[in-house]
Amino acid sequence: MFSCASKVLIFLLAVQFCTSKRSGKSPLLRCLTGYKDGNGELSDCPPDKVFSKCVSHCPRTCQNPYIKSDNKACLHNCRSGCVCTNGTLIDEGQNRQCVPQDECTCFLHGKVFWPNEILLRNGRKCQCKNGGWYCHDQPTSSRTCSVVGLSHLETFDGSLVTVKPDNYLLVKVRK
Secondary structure, eight states: OOOHHHHHHHHHHHHHHHOOTTOOSOHHHHHHHOEEOTTSOEEOOOTTEEEEEEEOSSOOBSSSTTOOTTSHHHHTTOEEEEEEOTTEEEEGGGTTEEEEGGGOOEEETTEEEOTTOEEEETTEEEEEETTEEEEEEOOOTTOOOEEETTTEEEOTTSOEEEOOSSOOOOOOOOO
16 A cells, blocks of 8 residues: 555645645645635635535525425536535525525515515515515405604505605595
8 A cells, every 4th residue: 555655745745735825724624624616726615604525506595495406407517615504595685695594585676685574565464484475465454544653654555655754644534
């Protein structure tokens, strides 16, 4: 097999290969936990991710949590890199950080909404949960219109409206 001198030489070459001025990690630890990026530079994985020899081209995200990222098409021509740890998903609304599904953000018309945030739209109450919107009809039997704070109105159909402070006629009785 290998002589002791050969083993030492192989180890030193590995350490030299993995050494980087940018990393505070020991060269051996960096070699074991890092990966080569698209430019061939050795990189570290952020704290919320782990190294993988084969990263899927279609990772599980908050917006698409049920994709089969381990199918052949997704793994074809894979590269090494960082992936979310088990049980977490990439969240586009949080700069591609890895988060548990119950902390996923939602999108609507390009705007990011935080988990459990509620919207009232067209008589429906919608809540951001697990990266998706869950909506149900808002009861309108009370038929009330309310002023909430200085510039928010809740209309008869349950929608929330923000207005500039001014004088407004909220209800007019028809004769």
